Amino acid sequence: MVAKRGFLRLLEATIAVLVVLGAMLLLSSQRTPRQAEDLTQELYPYLDEVALNSTFRDNITAHYDTSQPFDSGQNKEIRESIENFIRKRLANPRLDLTVRICDVDKLCPLEPLQDYLRNSDGDIFSAERIVTPAPTSPAGAQTRKIRLFLWRKR
Numbered sequence: 001m002v003a004k005r006g007f008l009r010l011l012e013a014t015i016a017v018l019v020v021l022g023a024m025l026l027l028s029s030q031r032t033p034r035q036a037e038d039l040t041q042e043l044y045p046y047l048d049e050v051a052l053n054s055t056f057r058d059n060i061t062a063h064y065d066t067s068q069p070f071d072s073g074q075n076k077e078i079r080e081s082i083e084n085f086i087r088k089r090l091a092n093p094r095l096d097l098t099v100r101i102c103d104v105d106k107l108c109p110l111e112p113l114q115d116y117l118r119n120s121d122g123d124i125f126s127a128e129r130i131v132t133p134a135p136t137s138p139a140g141a142q143t144r145k146i147r148l149f150l151w152r153k154r
Contacts, residue, residue, distance in 0.1 A: 040126065040127055041127075046148060049086075049089070050085065050146060051131045051146070054136075056082055057137070058133075058134070059082075061132065061143065062141035064078050079098075082146075096120075097150045098116070098148075098149050099148055100146070101144055108146075108147035110124065116151065120151035121151070122151075124150070126148065127147070128146065131143065
């Protein structure tokens with residue numbers, strides 16, 4: 001009888017050790033490092049929405065003055081209205097964004113870059129789209145480029 005009881009305890013302890021090792025193996029296999037997610041492709045639908053919105057299209061092509069700083073007067077208002085429009089659709093408090101509008105043949109840099117790098121948690125994603133004037137746009141409207149920058153907040 002004592003031999004049976006000892007054998008059962010030994011079998012029970014062995015099964016318990018195997019269960020614990022199996023659980024540890026299962027958990028460690030699920031803890032693979034996360035791949036950085038590329039959000040660039042997700043930006044294009046937002047840019048398309050902006051380009052198809054007639055108010056934004058007219059503001060970008062006719063009222064935005066690329067000869068003035070991006071953060072002054074009417075340029076700032078146009079940019080902020082577009083950024084707020086995209087933020088509402090993005091609905092992710094961990095992401096932040098900014099928009100730059102420039103002439104088609106010019107670069108649309110993220111300036112000052114150091115400020116954005118300091119506030120981002122790694123990568124900064126970017127996408128751009130050409131916005132052309134609508135047939136009903138005011139005279140003097142020009143084709144412009146809009147660039148959207150997106151990053152994860154710290």
